[in-house]
Amino acid sequence: MRAVRYGYNFILGLGALWLAYWSLKWALEPKSTLYGPWSVDQWSIGPSVYGPWGSGTWTHEELGKLLIGFWALGPPLFFWFDWFWLGLYADETEREIAKHTHDLSRNIWIALVAILTVLFAINLPLEH
Helix, strand or coil, rough: HHHHHHHHHHHHHHHHHHHHHHHEEEEEECCCCCECCCCCCCCHHHHHHCCCCCEECCHHHHHHHHHHHHHHHHHHHHHHHHHHHHHHHCCHHHHHHHHHHHHHHHHHHHHHHHHHHCCCCCCCCCCC
C-alpha cells in the first residue's frame, strides 16, 4: 500500500504544481481569460452555455472565482481521501509521515489560496 500512496502522491503532486503555476500565471495577468464551451454569468450557480455551438469566455474575475473555488475544495478532499482511505492500511510510522506531509502541504495550500484571492482581487463578503 505504501507504493500506491507514494505513487499517486507523486503524480498528483506534480499535477498540483503544474496547476498552481498556471493559476498564479493567470492571476498575475489582469487581462487573462479562459475560452471554452462554457461561460459563467452572475445569476447562475453553474456554467451556462452561450451561442449556438456553446462558445463562451470566462472573464478574469470568473476565472479567479473558478480557480479559488477549486483550490479551496480540491486539496482538503485530497487530504481527506489520503488520510481516511489509505490511512486505514498504514502503520503508525506511515501515519506520522502522512500527518507531517499534510501539515506542510496545508501551509502551502493556504498560502496559495490567499495569494490567488489577493491577485484576482476577489472581494470576500465579510459583512452581513
